[in-house]
Amino acid sequence: MSELDGSALGGRIKRYAKVTTTVGGLAARVAGERYLGMKIDKDAHAAQLRAALGGMKGPLMKVAQILSTIPDALPPEYAAELAALQADAPSMGWLFVKRRMRAELGADWQSHFTEFEKEAVSAASLGQVHKATTTDGKACAVKLQYPDMSSAIDADLKQLKLAFSVYERFDSAISTNEIYDELSTRLREELDYRREAQNMRLYQDMLKDEPSAQLPDPIDALSTERLLTMSWVEGQKLMAFLETNPSQEMRNQIAMNMFRVWYVPFYYYGVIHGDPHLGNYSICDDGRINLMDFGSIRLFRPDFVAGVIDLYKALRDDDEELAVHAYEKWGFFGLDKEAISVLNVWAGFIYAPLLEDKVRPIQAMRNGTQGRELAGKVHSELKRIGGIKPPAEFVLMDRAAVGLGSVFMHLNAEVNWHQLFHDLIDDFDTDALAKRQEAAARKAGLPDSLLVR
Numbered sequence: 001m002s003e004l005d006g007s008a009l010g011g012r013i014k015r016y017a018k019v020t021t022t023v024g025g026l027a028a029r030v031a032g033e034r035y036l037g038m039k040i041d042k043d044a045h046a047a048q049l050r051a052a053l054g055g056m057k058g059p060l061m062k063v064a065q066i067l068s069t070i071p072d073a074l075p076p077e078y079a080a081e082l083a084a085l086q087a088d089a090p091s092m093g094w095l096f097v098k099r100r101m102r103a104e105l106g107a108d109w110q111s112h113f114t115e116f117e118k119e120a121v122s123a124a125s126l127g128q129v130h131k132a133t134t135t136d137g138k139a140c141a142v143k144l145q146y147p148d149m150s151s152a153i154d155a156d157l158k159q160l161k162l163a164f165s166v167y168e169r170f171d172s173a174i175s176t177n178e179i180y181d182e183l184s185t186r187l188r189e190e191l192d193y194r195r196e197a198q199n200m201r202l203y204q205d206m207l208k209d210e211p212s213a214q215l216p217d218p219i220d221a222l223s224t225e226r227l228l229t230m231s232w233v234e235g236q237k238l239m240a241f242l243e244t245n246p247s248q249e250m251r252n253q254i255a256m257n258m259f260r261v262w263y264v265p266f267y268y269y270g271v272i273h274g275d276p277h278l279g280n281y282s283i284c285d286d287g288r289i290n291l292m293d294f295g296s297i298r299l300f301r302p303d304f305v306a307g308v309i310d311l312y313k314a315l316r317d318d319d320e321e322l323a324v325h326a327y328e329k330w331g332f333f334g335l336d337k338e339a340i341s342v343l344n345v346w347a348g349f350i351y352a353p354l355l356e357d358k359v360r361p362i363q364a365m366r367n368g369t370q371g372r373e374l375a376g377k378v379h380s381e382l383k384r385i386g387g388i389k390p391p392a393e394f395v396l397m398d399r400a401a402v403g404l405g406s407v408f409m410h411l412n413a414e415v416n417w418h419q420l421f422h423d424l425i426d427d428f429d430t431d432a433l434a435k436r437q438e439a440a441a442r443k444a445g446l447p448d449s450l451l452v453r
Contacts, residue, residue, distance in 0.1 A: 091120035091128045092146070100144050104227040111135075112222055116142070122279060126190060126295075131232060139232035140219060141292070149191055149226075157184050174382065175389035182392035186274065190295035193228035195446075199294035200230065202444035203273075206265045207291075212257035214290045233290040235282030238410060248414070253287045255362075255413030259420050261289045262404055266397075267309075267424040270300040270437045274396030276403035298396045299437065299450045302430045303329050308397070309425050315344065315351050323347075331391025339388060342381040349374050350401060353417035362408040362417065 097118070101109045110116065115133040122129045127145040134140055146152075160183070164176040189195060197218035207213040214233055222229035236244075246254075258276075265271040273280075273296065280293040307329025314323035323340055335343070353362050382388055390398075408415075438451055 091123035094118045097130065097144065100147065101142075101227070103147075104144070104224045105222065124279065132229075134219070134222070138219075140222075141216065141230050141232050142222070143193065143228040143230070145191070145193065145226040150188075153187055153191065157187070174379075175387060178390055178392040179395055182395040185392075186296055186298065186396065189297075192225055193223060194225050196228055196294045197223060197230075198445045199297045202271065202297070202440055202446060203265065203291065203294060205440045205443055206269050206271065207261065210260060210264060212288055213261045214284060214288050216290075216292060230292075233282070233292060235284050235290040237282055238278050238407065241283040242410065248412075250287055251411045252413050252415050254283060254289070255408050255411050255415050256420060257287055257289050258404065258407060259415075259417075260424075261291060262400060263421075263424055266300070267305060267428060268433065268436060269440055270302055270305050270433050271440075272298050272300065272396055272400050274298055274399050276400055276407060278407075296396065298393070299441065299446075300393055300397070302434045302437070304331070304393050305433060306428070306430050309428055311347055312351055312354060312421075312425075315348055316355055331393055332388070335388070338385050339382075342378060342385065343388070345381075346374065346378045354421045355418065357416065357418040359414050359416050361412065361414050362405050 097120075105112065112135060113132045114135055114137070117131045119130075120128040121131050121141075126149055127143055130142045130144065132140050132142050157180075161180060164180055168176060197220065200215065200218050204215050204217075207215065214235075216230035216233050219229040219231070241254075258281075261281075262273060262276065265273070273291070273294070275293065275296040277293075280291070282290040282292065284290060307326045310322055310329065311326035313319065314326055320337075320340065323344060324335065327335055327340065327343065332343075353360060441451060442448075
């Protein structure tokens with residue numbers, strides 16, 4: 001075992017012990033509340049859990065960020081704390097970078113670059129990014145994965161399963177089995193940077209006719225399974241861009257551009273970018289969107305996409321039978337009238353901007369309190385009727401919708417969401433989507449096993 005690997009292993013053992021102690025402490029508190037009448041200070045314990053996760057560079061931090069965006073996947077006290085976790089953690093030092101680059105490209109790795117910045121421009125849960133210049137003068141971004149992340153994911157997912165099992169002991173509103181399976185699959189996919197390069201090519205094809213999108217090109221000769229080198233795209237992070245005081249017209253244009261960048265792939269190809277995190281894209285001066293991270297991508301059954309549109313029509317026309325049919329297409333089964341009614345309350349809130357043919361903010365109440373209050377009521381009703389089991393496909397779609405809604409609120413955008421939506425769905429055809437998806441996936445080199453019909 002190398003010095004680096006030994007150090008990494010020792011660090012993981014320490015952090016797992018810290019998280020295990022925190023999660024185990026939660027289990028003890030839950031047992032005390034459930035069986036002995038003791039009360040949990042969930043706010044205080046949630047802060048402890050955030051502190052345990054916040055210094056980590058592994059996938060459990062990413063899972064925590066994901067869960068914080070899914071309504072009712074975790075108690076609100078925990079979701080609020082975990083939402084505060086930042087994607088940009090302190091980066092690993094130059095000694096680490098040299099060792100990892102040598103491991104991926106060989107001892108002469110520096111000969112491939114005329115410049116390579118020692119300080120990372122960003123650092124997240126699975127790796128960090130450095131700016132460099134290739135020998136042919138091209139500016140590029142070098143994404144370097146931390147060592148032994150596969151083992152880290154396995155260990156972290158065990159911690160997640162423990163956290164979920166503890167949660168379900170005191171709250172049965174949402175079954176977490178499918179959520180856990182989906183997150184496990186998506187996280188393991190994110191470790192394969194060759195797969196991410198394929199995803200990048202997939203998005204280049206899907207968005208080739210979208211002037212509002214700008215994507216990097218993967219540089220295969222300088223990439224491996226754990227190293228991804230791509231062309232550099234220039235732009236500002238959203239919050240920095242907003243500090244420049246852009247006009248309302250520009251804010252609206254950025255929102256419309258992001259809507260199309262995310263939903264042209266979904267409604268035309270059945271593909272979603274499941275992570276609209278503020279670190280995964282940047283804004284050009286003219287409002288175009290630089291999409292930079294392609295690890296969290298999912299292909300959907302064409303029938304699932306049809307179900308999303310069917311539910312919109314069911315809510316618009318107050319058609320209960322069509323709503324049942326739509327939820328079944330999503331993968332919800334065994335829902336009675338009461339469950340459908342409760343789900344429609346939440347769906348009505350999510351779809352509300354699409355149902356109104358007028359210019360409006362994404363939420364009537366700009367601070368988001370309306371959504372949180374409604375989510376709490378829906379949660380209580382789901383718990384009262386015995387809970388539901390969300391299908392795996394729901395996780396990334398919901399994550400994208402909630403994440404984008406947050407972005408639109410940051411922008412204070414006022415847009416006719418109804419018209420934007422109808423521009424995408426008016427000519428929808430399931431068979432045509434299936435053919436486009438298959439052609440684009442094969443062109444990008446993605447495996448046929450992803451094309452689930």
